[in-house]
Amino acid sequence: MAEMTLNKIILQIDECVPGMVLMQSVMDEKTGTTIVSKGQVLTQEIIDKLGNFETTQIWISLEVPTSQNEETVWKVDEKTFKTYQGYAKLLETIFKEQKSKVCLSIDKVIEITESIMNEFEDCYSLLSCINLLNQMKQDEYMHCVNVACTAFVLGKWLNYDTATLKDIVIASLLHDVGKLDINPILFDKKEKEMSDMERLEYRRHPICGYEKLVPYNELNVNVLKGILMHHERCDGSGFPLCLRANRIVDIAKVIAIADTYNELRNNHHIFEIVKILETKMIRKLDANMLFRFCNNIMNYYTGAKVELNNGKVGEIVFIQSQVLHRPIIEVQGEYINLCDKAHLEIVKVI
Numbered sequence: 001m002a003e004m005t006l007n008k009i010i011l012q013i014d015e016c017v018p019g020m021v022l023m024q025s026v027m028d029e030k031t032g033t034t035i036v037s038k039g040q041v042l043t044q045e046i047i048d049k050l051g052n053f054e055t056t057q058i059w060i061s062l063e064v065p066t067s068q069n070e071e072t073v074w075k076v077d078e079k080t081f082k083t084y085q086g087y088a089k090l091l092e093t094i095f096k097e098q099k100s101k102v103c104l105s106i107d108k109v110i111e112i113t114e115s116i117m118n119e120f121e122d123c124y125s126l127l128s129c130i131n132l133l134n135q136m137k138q139d140e141y142m143h144c145v146n147v148a149c150t151a152f153v154l155g156k157w158l159n160y161d162t163a164t165l166k167d168i169v170i171a172s173l174l175h176d177v178g179k180l181d182i183n184p185i186l187f188d189k190k191e192k193e194m195s196d197m198e199r200l201e202y203r204r205h206p207i208c209g210y211e212k213l214v215p216y217n218e219l220n221v222n223v224l225k226g227i228l229m230h231h232e233r234c235d236g237s238g239f240p241l242c243l244r245a246n247r248i249v250d251i252a253k254v255i256a257i258a259d260t261y262n263e264l265r266n267n268h269h270i271f272e273i274v275k276i277l278e279t280k281m282i283r284k285l286d287a288n289m290l291f292r293f294c295n296n297i298m299n300y301y302t303g304a305k306v307e308l309n310n311g312k313v314g315e316i317v318f319i320q321s322q323v324l325h326r327p328i329i330e331v332q333g334e335y336i337n338l339c340d341k342a343h344l345e346i347v348k349v350i
């Protein structure tokens with residue numbers, strides 16, 4: 001029989017009932033203050049109180065078999081996972097039809113968009129699919145779906161209205177459509193490995209995508225600008241136009257964060273990703289959007305088990321909002337603040 005342990009699942013507040021145990025402190029997103037502390041047994045009064053805040057989902061305890069990998073953080077049922085994978089297959093069909101000189105099926109892209117927005121109402125289910133990368137075929141179509149869903153989640157965290165969220169998802173699904181017009185050998189190269197001519201060709205793909213999509217009346221100007229500018233950076237170091245922050249549309253800024261996050265997920269664990277985002281990317285990406293994104297996604301890792309570079313295993317007990325990648329960890333009854341232990345690093349989420 002599998003060993004059982006208390007683990008956490010996320011629920012909408014209106015799905016909670018009195019008697020459930022809170023597995024993560026609930027914070028007010030506006031002020032950062034604690035509304036209800038971890039370990040609190042929920043009463044109807046507490047549930048009603050939580051309904052008055054912007055928080056819509058909370059972690060509660062559940063007895064489940066112990067598992068020693070990151071799937072203990074991200075759980076999703078098989079039906080949901082297959083639905084998510086289906087978006088990539090449909091997008092592949094749409095793109096390949098266009099490559100065969102058939103008109104791009106924008107109506108089908110809009111159908112995928114509406115399905116994502118309707119099927120995945122809670123952020124957790126989407127993030128679960130996005131973060132279980134090892135279970136999915138990784139290609140440009142799945143990448144576009146991952147970026148679209150990550151951008152959708154970020155857009156929700158930024159409180160955008162439904163129309164803007166729809167534009168974000170459409171633009172994200174199509175953000176790399178310009179790559180259909182460039183040499184596919186470039187997909188497997190990093191920019192530093194490209195020749196000058198290859199780099200110029202690669203950096204044209206946002207323009208190619210924009211020009212390809214301009215004739216479609218179903219796409220508004222914000223979607224088109226989001227596609228054109230998704231590689232622009234706030235410090236002017238991006239391409240193809242080297243725009244600075246005040247000239248980059250918000251949709252492009254959202255896609256840029258989602259795109260960067262999903263690229264980093266291929267080679268780094270979450271604490272390395274957040275460190276890179278907070279240090280190397282803070283001037284390149286919109287700082288306010290990035291802070292909201294990192295803060296929200298790291299909340300899912302309270303209670304996760306991690307391995308340190310000294311070989312010890314501990315549990316995340318507190319994520320520090322000012323230094324998200326250096327949390328407080330409990331190791332064999334001892335609380336270790338990684339902010340005070342410069343020689344210690346998290347090497348793996350287990």
